[in-house]
Amino acid sequence: MKNRIRIPAGIHDKHSRLAWSFLKRILALPGVKVNRAAFLRRQLGSHFPAEQIEAAISSNPAKAGIGIRDIEGIANGSIRYHVSLAGAAAFGAGIPGGLALLATVPADTTQYYAHALILAQKLAYLNGWPDLLEDGDFDDDTEHKVLILLGVMMGVTQANSALKVITQAFSQEVAVRVPRKAFGKAVPYRLLKQTLRWIGISLNKQLFAKGVSRVIPVVGGFVAAGTTAFTLRPIARRLQKHLSQLEFAKAPQDKQITIAIDP
Template identity: 45%
Template sequence: MASNKLTENPELRFATVLAHAAALPGVRINREAYLRQALSRHCPEEQIAHAIEETPAAAGIPLDLLDKVATDSIRYETAKVSALSAAAGAPGLLFIAATVPADLAQYFGHVLRIAQKLAYLYSWPDLFSGDEPDDATKGVLTLFVGVMFGVQSANTAVGKVAGLISEQVAKTLPKQALTKGVIYPMVKKVAGYLGIEMTKQTFAKGVSKAIPLVGAVISGGLTLATFLPMAKRLKKHLAGLDLSRPSTVTVLRTETVKDA
């Protein structure tokens, strides 16, 4: 019965895969450790510390530098997920029932990894406040994946969330808006769309794995052809938001101090 519900409810299907992917070892990105490692070759220690304590935008790190670091992270995650996908495609038809679910989980695990990395570079707050992702985190990750899949409503929703973070000069996600407020229905709509697209992707990956060794080449190539443009799409959208711009953050902070 549970299996039938997953098949019939695309929103639930995506939510289940998202939860499984988020629970995989190595998927959660430590914001402080990542920013320190990613910026260490480009920024002085004082500026890195400021970026960690506040945001890269508040630390005055130029957007073109953040774009370069983001591109490096995208290349790293793309190479890693493509190699793993190719390895999963090697066994062929005999093991297809086992390899496709595993490949799907690790694929979305890397989708979540790059989404977190890009978010932290472009001045989003820590997405994981505890051991398990809460509903707000699941909501914003769903929207990020939606942007990666080219869902226009996800672009709009991410822009609204970024606006709320800027307005509140917040170091946390706007949980009320993401779980009960105006953005929540958009999250549900995006999750439903992603559940449908995910079913199509599972089928495509299954077909690519039907022939041993040849399936590895096709599977790895298919992953490369989908993951790279998706990551670039999210990078472009996050970089274009006011939240990533140093001047906007500085003005907001100044106005907040004056009002106080």
């Protein structure tokens, strides 16, 4: 990626700037943006009749009567799929000369965050979120929401607070209609900056650890793959747990059901 990433005014902390620049480049990579309709049609296609699938796309899975237990099963399948892909890619990246998508960042780190961002979108769509893309791309507001989802995955307290703010308004909107874009409140800028800072700190630690793991090349490959699988699965499950507890993610028959997800 040769294009210079513009850092928004107000983001001065070095960790926040690192996270913003890195994640903007990840979001621009081919395949990272998830087409909501195509994803839901593919995932629901073998489980539900065509009419119900189209209802899920035009509204959301819960409004189409798709229960939380079915959504959990599909979500877990998506998580397993991306953990497997990211782990395989990470092993190859752990060998010197492996794939490098961003010249200044190890390929397994790039793959890790790419799969995390893809999963964030997929889990959001399964749990009732509207399309985050307009004309195949994010706008600033929806891009910020995806970054907040990533923050929730990583256990950032400020991201949890931001998610609560934007989804409270979203819940009220869904009760009346299903918004097609610009749903809920904008992400509070203060919480976005704090979330970016913690993501940047985590990213910085990962980059250091990845470099150490490559001292012995073959062992480094196993370390990279193992670390990816070990960390991507629980953070994806953390996000799924948060999203599944939102009211608009529950079908009428699910209002009294609580799904426990292993940490």
